[in-house]
Amino acid sequence: MGQDPELLEEICAWVRGATKLPVWAKMTPNITHITDPARASLASGCDGISAINTILSVMGVNLETLRPEPTVEGYSLPGGYSGKAVRPIALRMVMELAGMMHGEQGAFPDRSISAIGGVESGDDAAQFILLGASTVQVCTGVMIHGYGHVKTMCDQLEAFMGKHGFETIEAFRGHALQYFSSxxxxxxxxxxxxxxxxxxxxxxxxxxxxxxxxxxxxxxxxxxx
The missing domain is CATH 1.20.5 (Single alpha-helices involved in coiled-coils or other helix-helix interfaces)
Structure with missing residues (x-):
């Protein structure tokens, strides 16, 4: 569904019409231009975009059994790759979304981006915010390090902000976007x-x-x- 902007716009409109709660559409990275489905979601009334979801992948092939891994009763299918290895891809896609939404010709300057993908430290979070994210989500990092790691990440982010004299997230959100060129x-x-x-x-x-x-x-x- 996330690869079909027309279908996504229709379904997001259904959801938007069924609730007064904020709605964010989560974008798949398994697409050439992530801005196309994002634009369709926002046009339907979504309050923001979250990105990215996991990346379709095959983790490996067992050279003894000659079968893909992991398996269920000997069979497998492509699964979602997550963790810090996907962060460069997530950063690039958040940058592209911010350009489309908030850039000079930004079509949705009042909508937000919630960044996802390989966040395991406060510095990781700061990078996504510098590229235009309003919030940052963590899943795999907490699964590996536990919920107590959230406090560590917040402390690291505050240390980054103190080092540069930033008092609020808005003070540096999107700052790095101006340095991308051709x-x-x-x-x-x-x-x-x-x-x-x-x-x-x-x-x-x-x-x-x-x-x-x-x-x-x-x-x-x-x-x-």
Missing amino acids: HADLVERQRQAREQKKQAREIGKDAQWECDRFVEQSDMLVSNK
Whole structure:
């Protein structure tokens, strides 16, 4: 269902019409463009998006039995992969959702994102918030470390906020989004940086020597950086 935006919009509309409670649609990562079903869900009236669900995977094949693992009576099927290994994928998809919802041309600036995927520390949570999430969910992390780990994560998040002088979540939510660009822009930025370094190495006349940077400028004349 999560791979069919039209069907998802219809069902989310049913749910939205049946309750006054907040509704978040949980997105599958098993799709090329996660923004398509998310946009359909939000258009139906959902209050927000949660992402991501688990990633379809085959955990392995037993080389003795020649059967996939894990098995039930010798048979298996693709299952949901979760845990910290999926966090980079979740981060990318949350970033894409935030761009669609809250970016310069954001279609749903008043809706929220609840991030899921490999969160096991306060630093992990901070990364998702920096990419636009309003809340962060944990499942596998608690299953591994126990409910007491939630307090540890909160302490770690508060330490991160204190280090950077943030007093609220909103103070840094989405801050990292401005630093995403295109391949073409990155190539151009790199070209400009190389040109600036080249110009800095070129001392053409005595007046260009600076007393407080004399040693640095001398080193740059023979540097290959």
